[in-house]
Amino acid sequence: MANSTPITVIDRETGKAFHEKILGEKWIRWAYQDGNATTLESLLFRSSLISTLMGWWYDSPFSKGKIDSAIHELEINEWEFASPKESYGSFNEFFARHLKDGTRPFDPAPENIVSPADGRVLVFPKLDEDTFAPVKGHPFNIRKMLPVASEHFINGSLAIIRLCPADYHRYHFPCAGKIVQSRDFAGALHSVNPIALGSGPDVFGENKRSYTMIQTPNIGTYCYVEVGAFGVGSIINTKTDGSVQKMEEKGYFKFGGSTVVLVFEQNKIRFSEDLIANSAAGHETLIKVGQPLASAIEKTDKK
Known part of the structure; x- marks a missing residue:
């Protein structure tokens, strides 16, 4: 029988815990927790067909009818929208919406690293060489996630920001720097929900993903990875080379x-x-986006 334990998240602004609303929760638990993953894996998660069809539909004008129900069901704050909901020609236009100026304030100090996205974050202050484990008993490793760049980050630090359908889906640079390398990897499209992570698929090593290496003045070179998931029509990177500024848009899902x-x-x-x-x-x-995530360690503080 499926484990129906709710996903508990801490609201940073209030400090209170809440149970996350999961779009399609029954379906996800059925697919990953009721012994069906093996049967569904090839059809749904290792093939892009279903997600491609979903992407086509969400790009079409026929999907506009989903906007109101999503806003209501997911309790999305319309006040933040840069454009009124009636102006969106498709659900994907709404999904990749811009926000009003000033909606996501941030500290401009160069030594402070900010969140690159709205979402639910887990941090790992020190990797176990190349390994991190968001879910007990299911470790992941950066060698598989970054097969040609992992050696730079052995015993390093890592943050995972998981976006849900309710979130603002544009992502930004957490600090200033210069893009020095980028690469795309084809792959599966497993769900990134903790229900799926706790059921065994190697989301970070198998899913479709893109990565960008960014050289910075204060924190060396870091790697920025976008991970695709079931239902994701595309990972769209709008800034792909040159110098970047803190909180400049990098792309959107x-x-x-x-x-x-x-x-x-x-x-x-x-x-x-x-x-x-x-x-x-x-x-x-x-x-x-823009809230404090980390700070640079001064050279005199390093051990």
Whole structure:
């Protein structure tokens, strides 16, 4: 029988825990927890066909009717929208919406690293060489996630920001720097929901993903990874080369749950204390673009 334990997230602004509303929760639990994953894996998760068809439909004008129900069901704040909901020509236009100026304030100090996305964050202050384990008993490793770049990040630090359908789906640069390398990997489209992560698929090593290496003045070179998931029509990177500024847009996801992963070199950053404490207790923290994520470690502080 499926484990129906709710997903508990800490609201950073209030400090209170809440149970996450999961779009299609019954379906996800059925697919991953009722012994059906093997049967469905090839059809749904290792083939892009279903997600491609979903992407086509969400790009079409026929999908506009889903906008009102999504806003209501997911309790999305319309006040933040840069354009009124009636102006969107498709659900994907709504999903990849811009926000009003000033909606996501941030600290411009160069030594402070900010969240690149709205979502639910887990942080790992130090990798076990190349390994991190968001779910007990199911470790993942950066060698598989970054097969040609992992050696830079052995014993480093890592943050996972998981986006849900309710979230703002544009992602940004957490600090200033210069893009020095990028690469795309084809792959499966497993769900990034913790229900799926706790059931065994190697989401970070098998899913479709893109990564960008960014050289910075304060924290060395870090890796910015976008992970695709079931239902994601596309990962769209709008900034792909040259110098980047803190909070400049990097790209956006089309419909579906998605994830951004930041991987840092050893002894370069220190995550915010509340994120460390919540993650150590096994809880994601609800975070927004521009909120504090980490700070650069001064050279004199490094051990």
